[in-house]
Amino acid sequence: MANSSIEFRLAQPSDAAAVRDIVRAAYAKWVPMIGREPLPMRADYEKAVVEHPFDLAVEGGRIVGMIETIFADDHLWIENVCVAPDAQGRGIGRLLLERAERKARDAGRFELRLLTNGAFEANVSLYKKHGYTIDREEPFMNGVTVYMSKKLA
Numbered sequence: 001m002a003n004s005s006i007e008f009r010l011a012q013p014s015d016a017a018a019v020r021d022i023v024r025a026a027y028a029k030w031v032p033m034i035g036r037e038p039l040p041m042r043a044d045y046e047k048a049v050v051e052h053p054f055d056l057a058v059e060g061g062r063i064v065g066m067i068e069t070i071f072a073d074d075h076l077w078i079e080n081v082c083v084a085p086d087a088q089g090r091g092i093g094r095l096l097l098e099r100a101e102r103k104a105r106d107a108g109r110f111e112l113r114l115l116t117n118g119a120f121e122a123n124v125s126l127y128k129k130h131g132y133t134i135d136r137e138e139p140f141m142n143g144v145t146v147y148m149s150k151k152l153a
Contacts, residue, residue, distance in 0.1 A: 006092060008099060011054035011066070013046070018063045019054060020045040026082035034119050034143055040080050052079060055099050057092050067096040069103060075149070076104035078114035097130055101152060110152040118144035 011019060023045070027038045048054070048068065057065035064087040068079040078100055083092045104112055116123045118137060124146055128134075132148040139145075 005059050006064070006095065007058045008095075009056055009058060011049045011056050013049055015054070015056065015063065016045040016049045019049060019056075019066055022063055022066060022084050023080065023082055025085055026088075029085070030117070030120060034117060034141075036141070038117060040082070043080075048079075053103075055096065055103075057083070057096060059087070065092040065096055067100055069100055071107060071109065072113075074109065075111040075113050076100060076107070076109045078112060081114075093126065094130065101150075105152055111149055112152070113147070113149045115145050115147050118146045124148075 020043075023040050023043070027041045030038050031041075052068050052070050054066050054068045056063050063084075065081075065083040067081040070077040070079055078097075081093060081096050081100075083096075100112055104110065112132075113135075114127070114132070116127070117140075118124070124134075127148050127150075130150070132150045135147045135149050137144050137146050
């Protein structure tokens with residue numbers, strides 16, 4: 001499980017390279033499965049960290065996880081969430097998802113939405129475990145995009 005050594009802070013423009021590196025490391029395992037780099041690996045993080053809030057999980061001065069969120073009129077969109085491969089399995093992803101829920105509630109949004117690749121079964125299972133349900137599935141680049149949401153009480 002995650003321990004008390006994890007701190008959280010918002011990303012600054014100077015964090016863009018570190019964010020890109022953690023995303024590339026976290027998603028690399030999926031490349032052989034889908035035969036291409038997942039879209040988050042190709043994003044422009046110099047631009048994204050200026051345009052969207054990124055909550056960073058930091059341990060010992062090193063970024064070990066992040067969640068990128070975007071406010072919509074009636075929900076909080078989770079654009080990306082990932083944990084460094086060597087920090088996975090310790091509950092950091094759960095802490096990041098809980099952070100997004102708090103952020104949504106504080107802003108009067110009572111639903112979170114996200115999408116993931118249907119081939120990433122571990123991710124779909126993780127989201128289901130945390131209360132997300134599948135809303136719909138659509139074909140995308142020889143695979144399936146799974147749209148999920150979670151209603152907050």
